[in-house]
Amino acid sequence: MSKDPDSIVAILQxxxxxxxxxxxxxxxxxxxxxxxxEGSHLAVDEAGHFVGAVxxxxxxxxxxxxxxxxxASGCPQLLEFGVSDEQAWQVGLxxxxxxxxxxxxxx
Amino acid sequence: MKAATLARIARxxxxxxxxxxxxxxxxxxxxxxxxxGSSGDLVLxxxxxxxxxxxLASGHSTQLAGADKLFARAYVPSARLLxxxxxxxxxxxxxxxxxxxxxxxVIDPRGAFASPERFPGVQLSDEWPDEALARLGLDAATAxxxxxxxxxxxxxxxxxxxxxxxxxxxxxxxRRTHEKRLERLRAAxxxxxxxxxxxxxxxxxxxxxxxxxxxxxxxxxxxxxxxGERVETGA
Numbered sequence: 001m002s003k004d005p006d007s008i009v010a011i012l013q014x015x016x017x018x019x020x021x022x023x024x025x026x027x028x029x030x031x032x033x034x035x036x037x038e039g040s041h042l043a044v045d046e047a048g049h050f051v052g053a054v055x056x057x058x059x060x061x062x063x064x065x066x067x068x069x070x071x072a073s074g075c076p077q078l079l080e081f082g083v084s085d086e087q088a089w090q091v092g093l094x095x096x097x098x099x100x101x102x103x104x105x106x107x
Numbered sequence: 108m109k110a111a112t113l114a115r116i117a118r119x120x121x122x123x124x125x126x127x128x129x130x131x132x133x134x135x136x137x138x139x140x141x142x143x144g145s146s147g148d149l150v151l152x153x154x155x156x157x158x159x160x161x162x163l164a165s166g167h168s169t170q171l172a173g174a175d176k177l178f179a180r181a182y183v184p185s186a187r188l189l190x191x192x193x194x195x196x197x198x199x200x201x202x203x204x205x206x207x208x209x210x211x212x213v214i215d216p217r218g219a220f221a222s223p224e225r226f227p228g229v230q231l232s233d234e235w236p237d238e239a240l241a242r243l244g245l246d247a248a249t250a251x252x253x254x255x256x257x258x259x260x261x262x263x264x265x266x267x268x269x270x271x272x273x274x275x276x277x278x279x280x281x282r283r284t285h286e287k288r289l290e291r292l293r294a295a296x297x298x299x300x301x302x303x304x305x306x307x308x309x310x311x312x313x314x315x316x317x318x319x320x321x322x323x324x325x326x327x328x329x330x331x332x333x334x335g336e337r338v339e340t341g342a
Contacts, residue, residue, distance in 0.1 A: 009113060009116050009117050009120060009182075010117065010120075012113055013113060013114070013117055016110060016113070024108055026130075026178070026180060028130075028132060028178040029170055029178075037168070038167075038168045038169055038170075038178075039167075039168025039180050039181065075135075076132075076134070078132050078133075102130065102132050102135075102178065104108055104130070104135045105108075105135075106108050106110075107108065107110050
């Protein structure tokens with residue numbers, strides 16, 4: 001019950017101990033009314049299970065897809081989302097904000 | 108992120124120590140900054156190192172100045188709520204505060220009160236409050252509420268809490284109960300600090316049921332955490 005807001009670190013360690021490859025996504029810059037502040041984390045395992053949040057739910061799907069690539073390649077990715085994106089219909093931020101998310105493998 | 112970096116963050120969280128991880132966004136190379144300095148593959152310039160080190164205190168996460176695309180993620184101790192007295196209101200408050208992101212610890216040496224049946228999933232301490240607080244440490248990311256109604260439990264906790272850097276101190280009780288409490292604390296030499304105690308505890312929402320009072324208390328703790336202590340309006 002005593003839940004640490006940063007328990008994502010604990011979960012990543014659990015996954016590591018269980019031998020599950022994982023990626024860590026972090027909001028690294030925001031403009032406008034993006035819902036989650038810089039530093040917000042989302043952890044993703046190989047099967048697409050995730051904990052944490054990098055938005056109000058609008059871009060999580062795309063970040064999880066990118067995390068699968070990052071886990072497979074071992075190379076980090078810097079993603080950018082915003083209403084002006086060509087992907088706006090799929091993963092645009094309804095709030096009108098823009099956000100950059102860094103996705104890195106957890107070794 | 109390297110396994111060693113992840114383990115370092117976990118250890119810092121365990122020990123309630125502040126840490127900053129700086130990542131170069133072009134390739135993911137990182138370094139860890141703590142009170143002792145910087146370590147890791149990424150080497151920062153002096154200005155960037157100073158900017159990142161300042162984040163240990165502020166707890167902010169941000170990109171560092173310069174063209175290098177360096178992101179600094181601060182990991183600071185999580186907010187913690189210490190509840191003195193495993194009473195009815197504590198039963199409502201503990202899960203609410205946990206849901207709001209607090210690490211919650213309920214302290215009551217009376218085993219019949221602080222039982223896992225009454226507090227499923229809640230971290231319990233059956234130590235006397237002064238022992239428990241000495242062990243847990245009182246820091247600026249921690250709040251304390253004295254709910255026991257028993258001076259034998261509440262007073263020793265408040266005597267340690269008042270001179271500490273706790274960001275919030277509250278005590279349950281009627282105005283009369285609180286007057287008597289203030290007299291005892293003044294007699295203990297803490298008169299100058301007794302103004303720190305929020306009593307009546309909680310925002311005045313009007314509710315009287317235990318869960319409603321718990322909402323009032325949690326709301327006030329959150330308000331003080333983000334807005335700071337407000338100047339009395341004299342109303």
